[in-house]
Amino acid sequence: MIVLPTAVRKAILERAREGSPxxxxxxxGGEYEPDGRSRVRSQYPAENVAETPxxxxxxxxxxxxxxxxxxxxRGEEIVGFYHSHPRGPPRPxxxxxARATWPDRSYVIVSLEPLEVGSWRWRAESTDGRFERERIVDD
Structure with a gap:
């Protein structure tokens, strides 16, 4: 489970809208629990430097x-990462x-079409790794 405050969720959604397409x-950032309830306290925007953004x-x-x-x-831990899918579903x-590298961290994905937020934990214990859907709750 990930606790994602409304203010952080709104900030990420606004960035996704502004950054589209x-x-x-x-x-x-916040309090990280590998198998429990991580709590997001803040979000740190980063520039997308991919060749095909x-x-x-x-x-x-x-x-x-x-x-x-x-x-x-700031005394925070890495809870996970976020990114958007401007024209795709809110799932990995x-x-x-293939590019996930932080075991047990949350990967929050914002979809604009349809407007939705999903969160997934990367579980690397299997040979090929996999994402597990996690519940998002407000604080």
Whole structure:
């Protein structure tokens, strides 16, 4: 389960609308629980540096490191990541699964058509890895 405050959800949705038709992305900070209830406290927008930003996302490694340092300075943990699917469902694509690298972290996906937010945890314990849907609750 992931606790995603309304204010954070609204901020991510607004970024997704403004960034369309390209995917937007960022990092979620807060309290991380590998098998329990993670709580998002903040979101850190990042630039999408993918070669094809309309269908892929990639956070610049240097910017990601800067965000991680800000999280640590604020006493937060990496809860997970978020990105948008401007014209797709709020579930991981095959590319999302192939590029997932943070075990047990949440991957929040915002869909604009239809307007919906989904969250998934990356479980890497199997040989090919897989996403498990997780429940989103407001705080």
């Amino acid at each position: 390209e995917e937007i992305c960022g990092v979620l 309309r269908t892929r996302y990639e956070i610049d490694p240097e910017q990601q490191l800067t965000i991680f340092e800000r999280l640590e300075d 694509s095959a590319t999302d699964a």
